Amino acid sequence: MANPAETSSPLEETIIIGGGISGLATAWFLHRSGRGVRLLEASPAVGGVIRTLDHPPYRHEQGPNSTLQKPGGADDALGRMVASLGLQSRLCEANAAAGKRFVLKGARLQPLPDSPVAFLRTPLFSWRAKLRLLMEPWVRRGREEESIAAFVRRRLGQEFLDYAVEPFVSGVWAGDPERLSVRAAAARIHALEERYGSLLRGALAMGRVAKGAGMPRGRLVSFDTGMGLLPETIAARLPPGSVTCDAEVIALRPQAGGWQLTLKGGELQWGRRVVLALPALAAARLLRDFAPGAADLLEGIAYGPIAILAIGYPRRNVEHPLDGFGFLAPRREGVALLGGLFSSTLFPGRAEAGRVLVTLFAGGRMGEAFLRTEDARLKAHLTGELAGILGISGDPERVHLTRIPRAIPQYELGHLERLAELDRILAPFPGLYTRGNWRDGISVADCIRNGERLATVIGGEKGAGRSDGGEPT
Numbered sequence: 001m002a003n004p005a006e007t008s009s010p011l012e013e014t015i016i017i018g019g020g021i022s023g024l025a026t027a028w029f030l031h032r033s034g035r036g037v038r039l040l041e042a043s044p045a046v047g048g049v050i051r052t053l054d055h056p057p058y059r060h061e062q063g064p065n066s067t068l069q070k071p072g073g074a075d076d077a078l079g080r081m082v083a084s085l086g087l088q089s090r091l092c093e094a095n096a097a098a099g100k101r102f103v104l105k106g107a108r109l110q111p112l113p114d115s116p117v118a119f120l121r122t123p124l125f126s127w128r129a130k131l132r133l134l135m136e137p138w139v140r141r142g143r144e145e146e147s148i149a150a151f152v153r154r155r156l157g158q159e160f161l162d163y164a165v166e167p168f169v170s171g172v173w174a175g176d177p178e179r180l181s182v183r184a185a186a187a188r189i190h191a192l193e194e195r196y197g198s199l200l201r202g203a204l205a206m207g208r209v210a211k212g213a214g215m216p217r218g219r220l221v222s223f224d225t226g227m228g229l230l231p232e233t234i235a236a237r238l239p240p241g242s243v244t245c246d247a248e249v250i251a252l253r254p255q256a257g258g259w260q261l262t263l264k265g266g267e268l269q270w271g272r273r274v275v276l277a278l279p280a281l282a283a284a285r286l287l288r289d290f291a292p293g294a295a296d297l298l299e300g301i302a303y304g305p306i307a308i309l310a311i312g313y314p315r316r317n318v319e320h321p322l323d324g325f326g327f328l329a330p331r332r333e334g335v336a337l338l339g340g341l342f343s344s345t346l347f348p349g350r351a352e353a354g355r356v357l358v359t360l361f362a363g364g365r366m367g368e369a370f371l372r373t374e375d376a377r378l379k380a381h382l383t384g385e386l387a388g389i390l391g392i393s394g395d396p397e398r399v400h401l402t403r404i405p406r407a408i409p410q411y412e413l414g415h416l417e418r419l420a421e422l423d424r425i426l427a428p429f430p431g432l433y434t435r436g437n438w439r440d441g442i443s444v445a446d447c448i449r450n451g452e453r454l455a456t457v458i459g460g461e462k463g464a465g466r467s468d469g470g471e472p473t
């Protein structure tokens with residue numbers, strides 16, 4: 001590529017570094033608004049942690065299995081993206097059974113209550129814990145920043161933390177509720193206390209209790225051939241030549257009117273604007289030379305490690321009806337598993353007829369020691385635990401292990417202050433933006449919404465130098 005002194009048009013482009021869903025969404029919405037984009041991805045394929053493996057008779061995910069869409073609203077960037085890509089007919093809503101979620105207690109799977117009556121009857125919580133929950137509206141507001149664990153203990157009691165919130169936090173965040181900030185990682189729940197003084201009052205006001213306060217609102221979606229379809233399609237629909245894989249950016253330098261990038265191998269590229277759509281550590285490396293304070297802040301964001309085990313069985317070998325979303329395993333139950341998804345129940349095409357596919361998760365911030373187990377023993381251990389829980393006989397037909405050492409960024413205590421300080425340090429650098437799941441939400445749908453917001457900011461030529469591209473959610 002020519003030097004910016006010799007050519008003007010490339011400077012009009014935005015260069016996006018990182019081809020995960022954050023970078024792809026930013027690129028797609030910028031392209032839709034008529035802006036030039038170039039996307040550079042270090043690995044051989046786009047998608048980041050989103051990867052579907054098609055290994056007949058099973059199809060399984062190595063990253064997200066689905067995401068939560070809130071159709072029709074201002075936040076529904078996923079819906080707008082799917083429509084603009086022409087993927088509506090490929091989008092699949094999860095089986096209605098997904099409304100049922102199980103929690104492991106006493107070696108048995110118990111359904112999470114989905115109504116007040118079911119709550120009164122569930123063996124998941126003692127009578128004492130149920131009465132404690134009814135006292136929630138009278139609990140005083142917190143004053144300082146709290147961990148999720150401290151917040152839940154204060155408002156709902158220890159049992160609710162152990163058998164509802166902690167397993168959920170492990171399942172979604174691979175996180176430790178004692179370290180995650182309630183304000184940063186569970187902003188909507190925290191807002192109920194702020195606004196209504198009580199979670200129950202807030203949930204009632206929002207009409208959620210009757211539908212089951214534990215169930216997320218919106219619809220759980222994937223694609224007929226798996227989550228991998230989305231990044232593949234975005235990359236294929238961007239203008240020819242605008243996406244380059246095997247293109248790791250190793251250095252970034254501010255220049256008059258733009259940015260100079262150095263790729264592994266020595267090639268130089270220039271852009272007027274640069275979006276770092278990268279994991280925190282990768283973004284830190286590129287910022288280190290000219291904004292060391294920002295690099296330090298990003299390096300301080302912890303990540304939870306994950307092992308994902310896709311396991312396929314002949315249907316007849318599994319006693320459990322697999323009639324739900326899957327199950328969560330509280331740490332108190334003493335198993336290594338964090339939980340499992342009943343993948344072949346959720347979406348069609350994950351296992352051929354007469355077979356079932358379960359996706360297990362292990363590790364997280366609280367299970368880092370277990371992940372030091374070598375592959376064969378780890379697979380055998382998790383397969384054994386699953387067999388006991390679901391009543392499985394015989395060996396699995398398929399076992400596929402994926403390890404992601406830095407899987408999920410942790411919004412721990414002080415996270416929001418960390419981001420505010422980062423924005424302050426990066427504010428003097430016009431045309432530099434950061435995106436990625438380490439801020440403003442970790443779900444695929446969050447990353448798409450945040451990409452759309454950033455594209456709007458860049459498209460409107462305002463907000464240069466802000467790093468986030470939108471108000472936090």
Ligand SMILES: Cc1cc2nc3c(=O)[nH]c(=O)nc-3n(C[C@H](O)[C@H](O)[C@H](O)COP(=O)(O)OP(=O)(O)OC[C@H]3O[C@@H](n4cnc5c(N)ncnc54)[C@H](O)[C@@H]3O)c2cc1C
Pocket residue numbers: 017018019020021022023040041042043046047048049050062063064065066067068247248249250277278279282306308404407408435436437438442443444445447
């Ligand atoms: C195991 C797992 C399960 C999940 N389950 C769900 C779920 O069920 N539902 C849900 O909604 N969300 C889920 N998530 C979360 C969601 O998938 C992620 O938060 C989201 O996909 C992250 O996208 P990203 O683009 O921000 O980051 P990434 O996917 O990490 O993408 C960053 C990209 O940057 C590239 N890169 C790094 N360094 C460089 C460089 N120097 N130059 C160029 N490129 C570089 C990387 O190769 C990568 O492709 C899950 C995540 C994981 C890990």
